Structure formats: C-alpha cells, structure tokens
Amino acid sequence: ARHDDSLSVNSILMDKLSMMVLSVLLPACHHLVIVKFSNCKLDLEMLQLLREGITEAGTVRNVFFDYNPLDLPLELKTxxxxxxxxxxxxxxxxxxxxxxxxxxxxxxxxxxxxxxxxxxxxxxxxxxxxxxxxxxxxxxxxxxxxxxxxxxxxxxxxxxxxxxxxxxxxxxxxxxxxxxxxxxxxIPEVADDEEMQDPIGIVLASFVNETSVIEELSMRSCEIGRLEMRAICAEMAKVKHLRCINLWGNRLEDVAMKYLSDALVDAHSVQYLGLGLNRITDIGLKLLVEVAGAAVIR
Missing domain, CATH: 1.10.238 (Recoverin; domain 1)
Structure with a gap:
C-alpha cells in the first residue's frame, strides 16, 4: 500500500528478487519518506538490500521492519x-x-x-x-x-x-x-570478539551506523536481545541522523541497557527510545537515566 510519501508492506512473504528491485529503486524515489515492513519474514540478506537502498541520494528517512525475528544465515565461506x-x-x-x-x-x-x-x-x-x-x-x-x-x-x-x-x-x-x-x-562459549561479529547484530547495526541517513527506525518484536544490542550500540554511538528508535516488544534486559546507555553518551541526535514490553528492571532504567536525565512530575 502506498499513501503519498510512504510504502507499507504488511504480512506479505517477501523474496530476494523483490528486495533487489526495491534496493535499486529507493535512491531514485524522491517522493518516498517512509518504508514499512510488518510481519514479512525478511531475512538478513533482504535487510542488507534494504539498507543498501537507503542513501543520501533518496528521500527515505523513516524505516520500519516490525514483527520480524531473524535467523542465522548459511555459512557460505568455501x-x-x-x-x-x-x-x-x-x-x-x-x-x-x-x-x-x-x-x-x-x-x-x-x-x-x-x-x-x-x-x-x-x-x-x-x-x-x-x-x-x-x-x-x-x-x-x-x-x-x-x-x-x-x-x-x-x-x-x-x-x-x-x-x-x-x-x-x-x-x-x-x-x-x-x-x-x-x-x-x-553449549560452547562465545568469545567477546566473536560476539561483536554476530551476523544478525552486524546487519541490524548497519541501520544506525555512521553512514546511515535514517531518522526514525522501528524494530518492534524482532526478538532482539543482549547479543544483537551489543553490535547495534557499538555502531549507534557514531550515528548522526537518528532521532527515534523503537525497540518495543523485544528481549532487552539490563545488560543491553548498559550497552545502550554507553552509546547514548555520543549519540546526541537520539530523542526518543521505545523500550516498552521488554525485560528491563530498575537497574537498567537507572543506567539510562544517568545518561539521558530525568524529570520528576508532581
């Protein structure tokens, strides 16, 4: 569905070819501001293609891919x-x-x-x-x-x-x-450097890295947890344009909030965090408040 400046795709099983076409078209779509995918089962390769299409040449600045849990890709390295x-x-x-x-x-x-x-x-x-x-x-x-x-x-x-x-x-x-x-x-342990190379985290982090022009990003109910947030926040510290990030309904807990609070020290453009329906306790909230500040409303 298209409404003026937005493209919305809901509950449609997407394929790689469609995303390749979209990736090529997005930089040339000078009327499009919002791209939304909801429950479309995008895999990592499709998300990479989507990210490649969002550049300064185009006008897309708001990106949503919600209800989209991700699996690891095949290891094609031979x-x-x-x-x-x-x-x-x-x-x-x-x-x-x-x-x-x-x-x-x-x-x-x-x-x-x-x-x-x-x-x-x-x-x-x-x-x-x-x-x-x-x-x-x-x-x-x-x-x-x-x-x-x-x-x-x-x-x-x-x-x-x-x-x-x-x-x-x-x-x-x-x-x-x-x-x-x-x-x-x-279960085999994972070293710190391996965690930072997590393939899912790397792709998600590309939407908030230094070269990203995205201003509003929504990743609701994508089963994002501590591991993915570690890579996301490492890149988010360098972000220049991001104003809003919605992480509602994921699996974030206090350790993830430590990563996020560290990123917010340098991510000065961020104005809104959507963290509802996660697993954050007072400990994680305190970490965020120490960076973002708080106001007491009486």
Whole structure:
C-alpha cells in the first residue's frame, strides 16, 4: 500500500528478487519518506538490500521492519561456494550446521535468562521440583520453570522445541530435564570478539551506523536481545541522523541497557527510545537515566 510519501508492506512473504528491485529503486524515489515492513519474514540478506537502498541520494528517512525475528544465515565461506559448485548434499550439510548454530544461540540465550536469577545452572536445576526419571510434555515443562523459578519467557518454549527436535530428542513431545541440564552445560562459549561479529547484530547495526541517513527506525518484536544490542550500540554511538528508535516488544534486559546507555553518551541526535514490553528492571532504567536525565512530575 502506498499513501503519498510512504510504502507499507504488511504480512506479505517477501523474496530476494523483490528486495533487489526495491534496493535499486529507493535512491531514485524522491517522493518516498517512509518504508514499512510488518510481519514479512525478511531475512538478513533482504535487510542488507534494504539498507543498501537507503542513501543520501533518496528521500527515505523513516524505516520500519516490525514483527520480524531473524535467523542465522548459511555459512557460505568455501571456495566451492564462491564458484557456485555446491551440491545438494553440500547445501543440506550447510543447512544442518546453520540450524545447529541457531539452536546453540537460543539455548545460550535461555542459559543467560537462568544466570540472571541464579549464580549457576546447577543452582537453578536444584530448585526444580521434579522426578529425574520423568519426562515432561511442553505444558508441564513450562509450568516447572514458572512455578519453581518464576521463569516464563518465550525462551522456555523455544528451548523445549529444540530439545525435542532432531539434534537432541526424538520428536515425541516429551523432555527429561536432566537432558536439558546437560545440553545447557555443553553449549560452547562465545568469545567477546566473536560476539561483536554476530551476523544478525552486524546487519541490524548497519541501520544506525555512521553512514546511515535514517531518522526514525522501528524494530518492534524482532526478538532482539543482549547479543544483537551489543553490535547495534557499538555502531549507534557514531550515528548522526537518528532521532527515534523503537525497540518495543523485544528481549532487552539490563545488560543491553548498559550497552545502550554507553552509546547514548555520543549519540546526541537520539530523542526518543521505545523500550516498552521488554525485560528491563530498575537497574537498567537507572543506567539510562544517568545518561539521558530525568524529570520528576508532581
């Protein structure tokens, strides 16, 4: 739908070719100011194309891609992939590795949720009221974490799906908590420099980097968490034009607010932060207030 100065795409499954065309057209569209995508399942490659089309040559300054969770891309870094010589078996292996990396990412996120409340994973699992030999269905699984640990975030359900999937389970819809405990303990750690090279974070950060002309950016409900915010905020500190960023309905918590508060020290153009429906406590709010200031309304 187009209304004067805006292009709005809602609940349409986009493809790479369409985004390539849009990327070429945007710099030449001198009437267009707002581009909105909502629930369109844009992947990282499509977002890169969108970002490449938003330049000083065009007039687009407000960008929305909402309700758009992102997955890791395939790791096409071999000589054979560069020459386009990959077989179907190669592609299947790459997809399996991508899926495995995505599972590690989500399990690592769930582990971070636990470690926010407990010093160790062991301490959390000792609190769980359970029979070690009993397997749980998804409702029982979620209830155990809710009742014993007051953990009821989306990651609990995602964790169950992963553990019941082909990498860990047999798809029978049941899970033994000891299996989850072992899986969380076995997740490979990620070094600081690797986190800064997170592919999802890098693409999202490109919308707020030093060369970006975007003034209003909305990334509502994109499952953005601490990891992605680290890369975003590293670039956001250099932003020149951004006035408004809406991160409503993501998975931001206090550590992410530390990254954001550090970025705001230098991001002088930012006037509005949309942080509703996240996981920010008074600790994170205090970090922001120390940078942005506060007014008491009586």
């Amino acid at each position: 000589e054979r992939s560069n020459r386009g010589e990959l077989t179907q078996e190669d592609l299947d292996a790459l997809e399996m590795q991508r899926q495995r990396n995505q599972e590690f990412r989500k399990l690592r996120s769930f582990r971070e949720v636990i470690l926010k409340k407990y010093k160790t994973i062991d301490e959390c699992f000792k609190r769980l009221d359970r029979d070690k030999n009993k397997s749980l269905d998804v409702h029982e699984f979620m209830l155990v974490f809710d009742k014993n640990c007051n953990i009821k975030v989306d990651e609990v359900f995602e964790c169950f799906e992963i553990m019941d999937g082909p990498s860990y389970g047999d798809g029978d819809g049941r899970l033994n908590l000891d299996e989850l405990h072992k899986a969380l303990d076995s």
